[in-house]
Amino acid sequence: MVRCMMNAPTGRGKRRLGVMGGTFDPIHHGHLVAASEVAHHFDLDEVVFVPTGRPWQKADKTVSAPEDRYLMTVIATASNPRFSVSRVDIDRPGPTFTIDTLREIAAAWGSDVELYFITGADALAQILSWRDVEELFTIAHFVGATRPGHILHDPGLPKGKVSLVEIPALSISSSECRERVASGQPIWYLVPDGIVQYINKRGLYRYVSPRSDR
Ligand SMILES: Nc1ncnc2c1ncn2[C@@H]1O[C@H](COP(=O)(O)OP(=O)(O)OP(=O)(O)O)[C@@H](O)[C@H]1O
Numbered sequence: 629m630v631r632c633m634m635n636a637p638t639g640r641g642k643r644r645l646g647v648m649g650g651t652f653d654p655i656h657h658g659h660l661v662a663a664s665e666v667a668h669h670f671d672l673d674e675v676v677f678v679p680t681g682r683p684w685q686k687a688d689k690t691v692s693a694p695e696d697r698y699l700m701t702v703i704a705t706a707s708n709p710r711f712s713v714s715r716v717d718i719d720r721p722g723p724t725f726t727i728d729t730l731r732e733i734a735a736a737w738g739s740d741v742e743l744y745f746i747t748g749a750d751a752l753a754q755i756l757s758w759r760d761v762e763e764l765f766t767i768a769h770f771v772g773a774t775r776p777g778h779i780l781h782d783p784g785l786p787k788g789k790v791s792l793v794e795i796p797a798l799s800i801s802s803s804e805c806r807e808r809v810a811s812g813q814p815i816w817y818l819v820p821d822g823i824v825q826y827i828n829k830r831g832l833y834r835y836v837s838p839r840s841d842r
Pocket residue numbers: 649650651652653657658659662746747748749750751752773774775776798799800801802803804841
């Protein structure tokens with residue numbers, strides 16, 4: 629249910645496009661459920677997943693190659709006709725800022741589209757530290773999804789620009805998936821089957837570096 633909705637855009641004149649940004653290292657069912665639930669709540673026509681190129685707030689952490697994260701995102705979303713994947717952040721040089729992501733997507737989709745940027749509760753709590761945060765809210769409506777272990781609250785966001793949505797709780801994180809692979813534990817059913825196979829095939833996450841997440 630939409631627990632706290634603050635003036636989400638109304639009317640159905642325009643197409644509604646969800647944008648789900650993430651490092652997706654690897655993509656897991658928490659990401660997919662968040663996108664699916666928000667798409668349902670807001671009657672989105674499509675959700676485009678945007679793997680980050682170089683996430684500047686994870687600069688002190690080891691992040692897998694963009695092409696691996698991009699391909700895993702394609703594999704995980706391929707069976708859903710309303711999901712797609714964009715290379716805009718992968719292909720743009722330099723650190724990844726959501727303001728650039730949204731500007732590029734808005735320019736590509738034109739003026740008859742409403743953008744909904746989807747985040748989990750943890751990312752939403754950090755949003756005031758993002759680049760050009762005030763302009764972000766002029767380009768997209770932001771949707772914060774609940775996430776186990778994180779309190780979903782409004783950290784002082786502009787009125788009418790953010791909705792908080794309660795989704796089925798999946799206590800899954802990419803960092804835990806990486807650690808499980810490194811220690812030989814299964815990740816079946818935490819991630820789509822094709823992602824288990826891709827990780828095995830490419831030998832990803834066999835070693836978690838000391839600089840890695842967690
Ligand atoms: N289980 C989950 N439930 C709801 N939202 C999630 C969940 N996991 C990730 N998200 C959201 O998806 C977006 C992308 O997350 P990200 O790719 O960093 O995954 P992560 O699991 O948080 O990774 P890591 O553990 O490496 O930090 C963020 O907005 C994050 O809040």
